[in-house]
Amino acid sequence: MLPAFAECSSELVRRWGDSMGQSDVQEIDVWPEFQNLTGDVISRVAFGSSFGEGRKIFQLQSEQAQNAVKMANVMYIPGYRFLPTKLNTRMKANAREVELLLKGVITKRERAMKDGHADNDDLLGVMMESNIEESQEAGSSMPTMTTDDIVGELKLFYFAGMETTAVLLTWAMVLLSMHPEWQDRAREEVLRVFGKNQPDSEGINRLKVVTMILYEVLRLYPPILLLGREAYKETELGGVTYPAGVTFALPIVCIHHDPDVWGEDVDEFKPERFAEGIAGASKNSPAFFPFGRGPRICVGQNFALLEAKMGLSVILQHFMFELSPSYTHSPCPVSTLQPQHGSHRLSSRNS
Numbered sequence: 001m002l003p004a005f006a007e008c009s010s011e012l013v014r015r016w017g018d019s020m021g022q023s024d025v026q027e028i029d030v031w032p033e034f035q036n037l038t039g040d041v042i043s044r045v046a047f048g049s050s051f052g053e054g055r056k057i058f059q060l061q062s063e064q065a066q067n068a069v070k071m072a073n074v075m076y077i078p079g080y081r082f083l084p085t086k087l088n089t090r091m092k093a094n095a096r097e098v099e100l101l102l103k104g105v106i107t108k109r110e111r112a113m114k115d116g117h118a119d120n121d122d123l124l125g126v127m128m129e130s131n132i133e134e135s136q137e138a139g140s141s142m143p144t145m146t147t148d149d150i151v152g153e154l155k156l157f158y159f160a161g162m163e164t165t166a167v168l169l170t171w172a173m174v175l176l177s178m179h180p181e182w183q184d185r186a187r188e189e190v191l192r193v194f195g196k197n198q199p200d201s202e203g204i205n206r207l208k209v210v211t212m213i214l215y216e217v218l219r220l221y222p223p224i225l226l227l228g229r230e231a232y233k234e235t236e237l238g239g240v241t242y243p244a245g246v247t248f249a250l251p252i253v254c255i256h257h258d259p260d261v262w263g264e265d266v267d268e269f270k271p272e273r274f275a276e277g278i279a280g281a282s283k284n285s286p287a288f289f290p291f292g293r294g295p296r297i298c299v300g301q302n303f304a305l306l307e308a309k310m311g312l313s314v315i316l317q318h319f320m321f322e323l324s325p326s327y328t329h330s331p332c333p334v335s336t337l338q339p340q341h342g343s344h345r346l347s348s349r350n351s
């Protein structure tokens with residue numbers, strides 16, 4: 001995983017450096033940049049050597065997510081999604097192409113596994129190998145997961161893992177631009193731990209200031225704003241009995257901004273809250289749950305934090321940044337909490 005994070009992050013800063021040319025300062029909208037970064041990372045981790053096909057799938061999935069948002073914004077008319085509108089037709093064609101591409105990658109991998117020359121050091125390989133092992137253990141000739149199940153899992157990883165981590169990095173850059181004293185502290189730490197060398201896992205685990213900053217970013221701008229839970233049996237909660245089937249909304253963003261839990265300075269960016277870790281940050285530790293909670297907690301949380309720490313460290317090593325005059329602060333709940341008008345940064349080299 002770490003080599004994929006390192007390679008994609010280095011590629012990003014190289015591109016930013018190249019596009020700066022001889023100028024001292026350059027304006028970049030980091031929001032699409034981070035979407036590309038996290039999409040590339042997932043493509044590499046999920047598909048390893050089939051990275052090229054993975055990237056194409058990611059582009060289609062990304063367009064599909066944007067189309068789903070457009071669809072959600074259309075006034076609800078029963079049966080509308082079955083009409084041959086331009087959007088519906090495009091979405092259906094995209095879904096078909098994603099399925100075909102994914103099935104193509106899976107078939108190719110199956111063939112390579114049979115021939116004994118598959119490189120299974122990626123998510124697809126791990127899933128396919130454990131699938132074969134499980135069905136062998138169960139003494140079945142049928143695989144536990146069908147090809148459609150594997151396609152579904154791979155699609156879920158794109159949706160769940162790409163945009164969430166991209167918004168985390170985007171809001172981190174916004175807040176570090178608004179609070180240059182924390183940008184300096186983070187850079188100081190990164191340079192102390194890694195110098196200008198490529199970050200390694202041992203060093204990443206020692207980053208305390210960067211971790212505090214990322215937690216505070218996740219508190220103030222949780223990528224997922226709301227979770228739903230359905231009672232599968234009659235449930236008593238706070239003295240009220242709810243019948244089975246009731247859906248509870250867990251508003252992460254409201255609990256992360258509750259002054260009773262965090263104090264009167266709840267809306268201020270204060271990474272020092274997390275100096276003693278998550279448990280000591282609020283009066284009530286379950287109050288911080290950007291990755292959800294319980295048996296369905298995000299399976300990618302360590303992946304996301306490692307990726308964000310790597311990305312941020314490499315950027316801090318190479319650039320200083322501030323908000324561009326063209327930046328408008330407008331967090332907007334789409335599928336995740338996104339910057340409505342992009343996130344324009346002025347970057348200069350950290351020589």
Ligand code: HEM
Nearest residue numbers: 160161164165168223224291292293296297298299300304
């Ligand atoms: C900052 C980044 C991320 C945030 C804030 C985030 C947040 C969440 C949240 C809130 C949930 C629902 C948990 C619940 O219902 O209790 C979730 C589920 C999930 N996440 Fe993440 N996530 C992030 C990154 C990732 C990444 C990088 C991956 C994959 C590589 C990933 C894969 C998943 C999957 C597969 C689920 C569904 C788990 C299940 O239903 O059992 N997430 N995530």
